Amino acid sequence: MPSHYLAQVEIDGLEIIGYSVAGEETVVAMPQLDVCFDIGKAPDQIISVNHVLLTHGHMDHAAGLAYYLSHRNFCGMAPGVVLAPKNLLGPIRDILQAWGRLDGNSIPAKLVGVEPGDEYAVKPNLFARAFPTKHSRGSVGFTLIERRKKLKDQYHGLTGPQIVELKKQGVEIDYRLDIPLVTYLGDTQYVDFSQLDYIRTSRILIAECTFYEDEHSGRAEAGRHMHINEFVRLIESLDNEHIVVTHTTARTPMSEVRKVLKNDLPKDKYDRMILLMDQRRGRRNTA
Numbered sequence: 001m002p003s004h005y006l007a008q009v010e011i012d013g014l015e016i017i018g019y020s021v022a023g024e025e026t027v028v029a030m031p032q033l034d035v036c037f038d039i040g041k042a043p044d045q046i047i048s049v050n051h052v053l054l055t056h057g058h059m060d061h062a063a064g065l066a067y068y069l070s071h072r073n074f075c076g077m078a079p080g081v082v083l084a085p086k087n088l089l090g091p092i093r094d095i096l097q098a099w100g101r102l103d104g105n106s107i108p109a110k111l112v113g114v115e116p117g118d119e120y121a122v123k124p125n126l127f128a129r130a131f132p133t134k135h136s137r138g139s140v141g142f143t144l145i146e147r148r149k150k151l152k153d154q155y156h157g158l159t160g161p162q163i164v165e166l167k168k169q170g171v172e173i174d175y176r177l178d179i180p181l182v183t184y185l186g187d188t189q190y191v192d193f194s195q196l197d198y199i200r201t202s203r204i205l206i207a208e209c210t211f212y213e214d215e216h217s218g219r220a221e222a223g224r225h226m227h228i229n230e231f232v233r234l235i236e237s238l239d240n241e242h243i244v245v246t247h248t249t250a251r252t253p254m255s256e257v258r259k260v261l262k263n264d265l266p267k268d269k270y271d272r273m274i275l276l277m278d279q280r281r282g283r284r285n286t287a
């Protein structure tokens with residue numbers, strides 16, 4: 001039996017599994033892309049995913065890091081790759097060392113510090129790009145970008161040997177095409193993310209919207225989280241085909257969250273929205 005019951009969503013053939021409740025736990029994995037955004041308490045189902053993209057150091061997002069890395073080692077897997085804000089690498093190393101001493105076994109890890117604008121290849125044609133968020137010092141979000149090479153228009157219709165010849169002559173016959181597949185905002189206050197084209201046009205947006213009641217706007221401000229009023233403003237400025245809402249507060253019942261989203265979002269936006277934690281009632285995990 002798995003350690004967690006996770007929500008499960010499929011969008012355009014891409015599976016998203018995870019759990020995300022504010023202050024409790026947040027972990028959102030896309031196994032086919034081999035990435036897990038944040039690690040929560042390291043559910044069994046995501047141990048085999050090779051990359052963890054950590055957005056910030058809050059316990060509910062990062063607590064499972066040592067277990068994830070250590071359990072992979074125990075199962076004979078390659079060391080997990082952890083992308084994390086550069087300013088967190090020191091504390092992460094300290095924690096892994098302390099756990100290593102406590103456990104009696106060192107914990108292998110590949111730690112990669114990232115700053116806004118950095119890219120890391122999670123697959124040969126898939127890059128994780130970090131961007132700044134407004135939550136805690138150094139906090140980031142990530143966009144997964146598929147990078148393709150396309151033949152420039154003027155070379156269409158050429159034969160294979162002609163293309164080979166041009167390449168031999170050192171002619172740049174391709175151009176780079178970036179396709180933003182998924183953006184994960186992590187925890188953040190409202191930021192005008194529409195200014196970053198790769199976020200605005202990401203096919204899938206995974207966004208936090210923590211608070212839904214008027215009297216919770218102070219909490220949103222204090223915790224640097226998104227309130228429904230700001231979330232609506234954000235979503236209206238973006239062009240994503242699918243919106244997955246995460247990090248909902250346990251202070252508001254899920255039925256009420258659903259009602260508020262339906263009421264406050266324009267219909268065309270509501271129709272492309274999936275509430276992550278609404279996808280788990282009665283579902284057992286098979287992963």
Ligand SMILES: [Zn+2]
Pocket residue numbers: 022023026058060061187247
């Ligand atoms: Zn959080």
Ligand SMILES: [Zn+2]
Pocket residue numbers: 056058135187
């Ligand atoms: Zn946080």
